[in-house]
Amino acid sequence: MRTIFLADAHLKAPTDPNYRLLLRFLDSLKGNTETLFIMGDLFDFWVGFPSHPFRQYDAVLEALLDLTRNGCRIVYFEGNHDFHLGTIFSKHLKTEIHSGPATVMVQGKRLLLCHGDQINREDRGYRLLRFLLHNRLVASAVRHFPPSLALKVKERLQRTSQSGYQAKRKRWNYQEIILTFARSAQQQGYNGLVTGHFHLAFRQELASPPFTVLSLGDWMEQFTYGEMRNGELHLLTYRP
16 A cells, blocks of 8 residues: 655646646545645645635545545645645545644654745745734634635735745755755654655655655646655656
8 A cells, every 4th residue: 555645736727737637646546545645735725614615626625535435544734825724624534634744654654744835944924924824813714704705815825926936946945945954854863854835856865864855846747746665755757
């Protein structure tokens, strides 16, 4: 049985190529995958409104439900585009949800898993925005917000994300930021780090003691994902 790690699909519409390809990938996991770790930003925007205004994602939700019916455990790490996931995930899909980094034992290895949006401590503007959007008061208030407000928040976040991403990549060396964070985790006794968020696809081994860094890339253009087999982390590209 496999363990799969997937991040940053940023799904928008069922007609998009990455959306259709993801459905094929999820279908391929049925019956052979023990755990699917969704490492954030599966959707380009999701907040768990009780009215469920995001009907464009119904096919993905059904595919995830199908996986659970086939014995696959789903663990979801909230991203910066999908948070306060709501009862559809916690109750209907029986998903284990993490709002931040977590220590997880996988195939005998102690891994630090995270979406990755908290790794860059120098991005103070984003860290403030994250604090405002992810706090418990906002989570409690979501159930009282009208769906129209969700769409306004979505449009604002998309504009901010698209305009700022390339500028930030020029300002910061994301790979080195990830590796610095990984070395700190290595010193704390972890065997590996799995992260998304940065849309960088790379796997790197650190020595003394052995430690694997797995940055998952994305499911928008690269279609990369992580897999753990026999206690080893691998970076793969989906080719149906």
